[in-house]
Amino acid sequence: MPNFNDILVLLPEFYLVAAACVLLLADAFMTPEQRPQLHWISIVVLLVAIYLVIAGQPAQTVTAFGGMFVRDGVGEILKIFALGTTAMVLVYARPYLVDRKLPIGEFYTLMIFAVIGIMLLVSAGNLVTVYLGLELLSLSSYALVALNRDARLPSEAAIKYFVLGALASGMLLYGMSMVYGASGMGGTPGLGLAQLHQVMAYTTAPKLLLFGLIFMIVGIGFKLGAAPFHMWIPDVYQGAPTPVTAFIAAGSKLAAFGMAYRLLDAGMGDLAHQWQLMLAVLAVASLAIGNLVAIVQTNLKRMLAYSTISHMGYLLLGLSAAGPEGYAAAMFYAICYALMGVAAFGVMLALTRAGFECEEIADLKGLNQKSPWMAFLMLLAMFSLAGVPPLFGFWAKVLVLEAAIHAGMLWLAIVGIVFAIIGLYYYLHVIKVMYFDQPAEGSVLEAKPDVSLRVVLSLNALSLLALGLYWGPLLGWCRHAFGL
Amino acid sequence: MFNHLLSLLIWLPVIGAVPVLLAGSNRPDTARWLALLVAVATFVASLFLLVQYHPDVGGMQLTESHLWIAAWGVHYSLAVDGISVALILMSTFVGILVIVGAWEVIQDKPHQYMAAMLMLEGLLIGVFCATDALLFYALFEAILIPMFILIGVWGGPRRVYATLKFFIYTFFGSVFMLIALLYLYQQAGTFDMATLAALPLSMKAQTWVFFAFLIAFAIKVPMVPVHTWLPDAHVEAPTGGSVVLAAVMLKVGTYGMLRFILPIVPDAGGHFAWLIIVLSLVAIVYIGYVALVQEDMKKLVAYSSVAHMGFVTLGIFIAFLLVREQGNVEMARLGMQGAMVQMISHGFVSGAMFTCIGVMYDRLHSRQIKDYGGVINVMPWFGFFYVLFAMANAGLPGTSGFVGEFMVILASFTANPWIALFAAFTLVIGAAYTLWMVKRVMWGDITNPHVAEMKEINGRETFVMIAFAAAVLAIGIWPQPLVHLMDTSVSQLVQQLAIHKI
Numbered sequence: 001m002p003n004f005n006d007i008l009v010l011l012p013e014f015y016l017v018a019a020a021c022v023l024l025l026a027d028a029f030m031t032p033e034q035r036p037q038l039h040w041i042s043i044v045v046l047l048v049a050i051y052l053v054i055a056g057q058p059a060q061t062v063t064a065f066g067g068m069f070v071r072d073g074v075g076e077i078l079k080i081f082a083l084g085t086t087a088m089v090l091v092y093a094r095p096y097l098v099d100r101k102l103p104i105g106e107f108y109t110l111m112i113f114a115v116i117g118i119m120l121l122v123s124a125g126n127l128v129t130v131y132l133g134l135e136l137l138s139l140s141s142y143a144l145v146a147l148n149r150d151a152r153l154p155s156e157a158a159i160k161y162f163v164l165g166a167l168a169s170g171m172l173l174y175g176m177s178m179v180y181g182a183s184g185m186g187g188t189p190g191l192g193l194a195q196l197h198q199v200m201a202y203t204t205a206p207k208l209l210l211f212g213l214i215f216m217i218v219g220i221g222f223k224l225g226a227a228p229f230h231m232w233i234p235d236v237y238q239g240a241p242t243p244v245t246a247f248i249a250a251g252s253k254l255a256a257f258g259m260a261y262r263l264l265d266a267g268m269g270d271l272a273h274q275w276q277l278m279l280a281v282l283a284v285a286s287l288a289i290g291n292l293v294a295i296v297q298t299n300l301k302r303m304l305a306y307s308t309i310s311h312m313g314y315l316l317l318g319l320s321a322a323g324p325e326g327y328a329a330a331m332f333y334a335i336c337y338a339l340m341g342v343a344a345f346g347v348m349l350a351l352t353r354a355g356f357e358c359e360e361i362a363d364l365k366g367l368n369q370k371s372p373w374m375a376f377l378m379l380l381a382m383f384s385l386a387g388v389p390p391l392f393g394f395w396a397k398v399l400v401l402e403a404a405i406h407a408g409m410l411w412l413a414i415v416g417i418v419f420a421i422i423g424l425y426y427y428l429h430v431i432k433v434m435y436f437d438q439p440a441e442g443s444v445l446e447a448k449p450d451v452s453l454r455v456v457l458s459l460n461a462l463s464l465l466a467l468g469l470y471w472g473p474l475l476g477w478c479r480h481a482f483g484l
Numbered sequence: 485m486f487n488h489l490l491s492l493l494i495w496l497p498v499i500g501a502v503p504v505l506l507a508g509s510n511r512p513d514t515a516r517w518l519a520l521l522v523a524v525a526t527f528v529a530s531l532f533l534l535v536q537y538h539p540d541v542g543g544m545q546l547t548e549s550h551l552w553i554a555a556w557g558v559h560y561s562l563a564v565d566g567i568s569v570a571l572i573l574m575s576t577f578v579g580i581l582v583i584v585g586a587w588e589v590i591q592d593k594p595h596q597y598m599a600a601m602l603m604l605e606g607l608l609i610g611v612f613c614a615t616d617a618l619l620f621y622a623l624f625e626a627i628l629i630p631m632f633i634l635i636g637v638w639g640g641p642r643r644v645y646a647t648l649k650f651f652i653y654t655f656f657g658s659v660f661m662l663i664a665l666l667y668l669y670q671q672a673g674t675f676d677m678a679t680l681a682a683l684p685l686s687m688k689a690q691t692w693v694f695f696a697f698l699i700a701f702a703i704k705v706p707m708v709p710v711h712t713w714l715p716d717a718h719v720e721a722p723t724g725g726s727v728v729l730a731a732v733m734l735k736v737g738t739y740g741m742l743r744f745i746l747p748i749v750p751d752a753g754g755h756f757a758w759l760i761i762v763l764s765l766v767a768i769v770y771i772g773y774v775a776l777v778q779e780d781m782k783k784l785v786a787y788s789s790v791a792h793m794g795f796v797t798l799g800i801f802i803a804f805l806l807v808r809e810q811g812n813v814e815m816a817r818l819g820m821q822g823a824m825v826q827m828i829s830h831g832f833v834s835g836a837m838f839t840c841i842g843v844m845y846d847r848l849h850s851r852q853i854k855d856y857g858g859v860i861n862v863m864p865w866f867g868f869f870y871v872l873f874a875m876a877n878a879g880l881p882g883t884s885g886f887v888g889e890f891m892v893i894l895a896s897f898t899a900n901p902w903i904a905l906f907a908a909f910t911l912v913i914g915a916a917y918t919l920w921m922v923k924r925v926m927w928g929d930i931t932n933p934h935v936a937e938m939k940e941i942n943g944r945e946t947f948v949m950i951a952f953a954a955a956v957l958a959i960g961i962w963p964q965p966l967v968h969l970m971d972t973s974v975s976q977l978v979q980q981l982a983i984h985k986i
Contacts, residue, residue, distance in 0.1 A: 368593075368596075368637075372596075383629060388625060388626070388628065388629060388655075389622035389623075389625045390622050390623075390626050394622070394625070398618075398662065401662070401663070401666060402666050402670075405663070405666050405667060405670060406670060410663075410667075413663060413666070414663060417659045417660070417662065417663060418659075420659060421652065421656045424651070424652055424655055425648070428632070428648055428651060428652070431632075432647075432648070435636055435637055436636040436637060436643065436644055436647075470552075472551075472552060472553040472554050472555065472558075475553065475555045475556075476554055476555050484555075
């Protein structure tokens with residue numbers, strides 16, 4: 001039964017809920033002049049949350065509320081990076097919001113609620129908690145996408161996101177209900193992932209269980225944005241305000257990995273031989289569709305959307321290895337992707353101004369002449385996304401490929417590497433536009449004078465290089481979380 | 485400090501590129517002088533290798549090793565043998581010359597150009613001394629980044645096509661090597677190249693690994709039929725880019741063969757040696773003919789590079805044939821030695837040829853042979869150097885080009901006179917395409933009025949020419965120091981060829 005200890009275990013989450021409510025109230029009572037201060041307050045709120053997560057790190061896995069919530073190493077790492085990348089997004093977002101006069105208060109509050117959703121999701125110990133966290137994240141994201149509600153494209157994106165997201169949630173819920181039925185247990189404990197694992201061996205309805213599993217994988221595939229459940233990704237990425245896109249690219253991918261890990265390993269680990277191949281198929285489809293369709297994109301956000309799909313393919317490569325090694329590699333990949341994605345969108349945000357979205361690839365023409373530092377940061381992000389050593393993205397790819405080979409799926413690794421070559425082209429194309437082309441007539445392309453944005457963005461992009469040169473500790477940390 | 489000489493050699497140019505970059509486009513001269521300072525410092529540091537490395541002992545020396553990635557047991561480990569020392573010295577030497585060569589030529593963002601060159605140099609040195617396969621791979625791939633930028637920003641009209649082709653082509657090859665390395669890692673539990681060399685592998689596994697390595701290195705060398713990126717990249721690259729590409733970067737391919745194919749998959753290497761030998765002969769004969777009909781000077785030299793690199797691969801794999809089928813270690817050593825000398829020699833000769841073409845291009849903005857003619861009348865000093873390098877390219881005795889080719893032909897004669905016959909064809913074809921080019925460019929009357937306006941080379945260009953000429957003649961007339969430097973290492977490599985690992 002809930003007691004004080006349970007609350008302590010959930011302290012970072014409770015703290016964030018309280019902080020979000022305070023922010024909401026503050027927003028209501030602040031004058032328009034005071035409102036920009038919410039920016040710094042929310043960043044501090046997130047930093048304090050990171051501190052609480054780190055400071056309260058339990059020595060071993062702790063559960064709360066009867067196993068509904070699990071606090072372990074995996075959750076901690078995902079939370080730290082989700083909070084960290086979200087804080088970065090907030091830093092990058094400020095000039096964008098101010099220039100476009102978007103509702104500031106709502107943005108920060110919704111962002112924090114979305115992060116709470118992520119934190120619940122990655123710590124879920126129970127099917128209900130999974131659903132709860134997922135919906136909190138999704139609903140906040142739908143609203144965030146529609147933040148600029150008067151424009152056509154964002155509204156369209158939000159509706160698409162909502163309709164498809166609701167469908168996916170329904171699938172997930174349907175799958176969960178089947179699994180619950182197949183487990184043959186009554187009452188809420190039956191929804192616990194750990195218990196599910198135990199009863200799996202004795203189920204009298206293996207077919208029902210398998211059906212449930214398939215529906216759950218559809219839900220996971222949707223959240224990850226893996227093909228063939230990727231339809232929403234390009235429209236949402238393109239239509240959403242760029243800071244929101246950055247958040248969806250970073251935070252929600254970490255969440256999706258956490259959710260996949262909780263459901264598949266903690267809950268359905270015994271069916272690994274079943275879902276391994278399903279994930280492999282999703283991985284191949286994502287790699288193919290993501291990389292091939294990205295080649296023809298002219299809109300940078302849309303290209304990055306397809307690139308996300310392909311990156312989720314690589315992440316699935318690690319997941320489908322279905323072992324601690326593979327999970328560690330996939331988590332490493334998710335963290336890596338979050339940092340790369342935020343950096344790439346960060347450069348776009350640094351270059352935008354009112355009336356200039358900087359979202360076409362052609363908009364970056366001659367960036368190296370106009371603003372060499374921004375071009376260099378984007379170069380780092382692009383080479384990292386492409387997986388060229390010595391940048392971070394390369395090592396993440398190596399890890400998932402190794403995991404796939406280790407699991408005896410050499411063919412999958414070869415498919416992965418072949419699509420890495422194809423994917424190289426569109427990243428190189430961006431670099432080509434920035435470095436080899438002359439700037440268009442009258443193009444301004446100046447980075448925002450905002451110091452915090454410049455500093456954080458530089459650190460963000462340089463971290464891709466630094467982590468590429470020395471990624472041992474992070475890998476060790478990820479492996480430690482999975483007991484290696 | 486000298487325990488970290490190799491690290492110093494890698495990181496000095498890479499870190500040194502940062503202040504060069506920071507000098508910015510407003511202070512081009514600061515950037516140039518800084519870059520020269522770094523390049524000279526690196527060269528001086530590399531001379532210490534000659535002091536520290538003991539050629540008679542052989543084996544890997546100056547070892548440095550630090551745990552890099554604990555979870556995988558990957559080490560940041562460096563070491564050199566005689567072959568690496570020779571290649572590193574060549575890289576640092578050429579490193580200075582490309583900086584000097586680009587001095588006034590590169591007016592657009594010189595700081596970025598110089599910084600990219602320095603980074604490229606540092607990474608190339610890293611490739612030549614890495615003894616951990618994963619570290620090697622990372623450096624091997626990382627060299628693509630500065631080269632991509634160099635060709636793309638400062639290249640010719642079709643630079644975008646050329647640089648994308650170059651990057652994707654070479655990347656395509658090396659990813660298969662990555663898969664092979666990951667496979668070997670699963671077998672051996674380490675990326676340490678010495679341990680991988682001792683790892684027993686079945687013939688089937690060796691065959692797969694062999695082809696994965698082969699595709700990576702064959703593209704880099706480049707061997708026929710995967711050489712098609714090279715003419716494009718060379719033609720479009722700026723002069724300095726071409727020089728580094730031909731002089732140093734192609735050697736990465738053959739060096740990789742020595743470090744990976746020879747020790748790790750010797751049985752498959754021996755089994756498929758005929759394939760490489762045939763491809764090398766095709767490169768020597770057929771590509772020689774292709775070079776003959778080129779109308780663009782850079783393309784001509786690029787194709788002649790492919791033909792000359794054919795000698796390097798021929799020398800390496802003829803050694804397999806000699807050791808494994810005839811047990812003739814002495815001749816195998818000669819062939820291998822010849823391949824190594826050819827590697828170094830080709831570095832200087834092709835570098836010099838591309839510099840010469842760059843000098844002419846700066847004046848006339850054309851690389852077409854037909855636009856020239858009678859250049860010697862207006863540029864006698866330049867003509868002297870040009871003809872000297874052309875002779876070296878044709879393999880004239882007394883120049884460096886002769887030594888390596890002669891040793892390889894001699895070794896292949898012992899293996900099979902037919903191979904030697906085809907290899908010796910190069911003496912005819914090489915002379916034909918080079919001398920014909922000299923005839924059309926240098927001799928004769930001035931037909932193009934613009935040629936009459938060409939100015940004689942200035943002091944800076946003369947310095948570069950003299951430096952190249954000194955290296956070409958030194959190796960040609962007195963190759964003994966170079967041979968001695970690599971001799972023990974070559975013997976050790978040849979001994980490894982005989983080991984059966986199945």
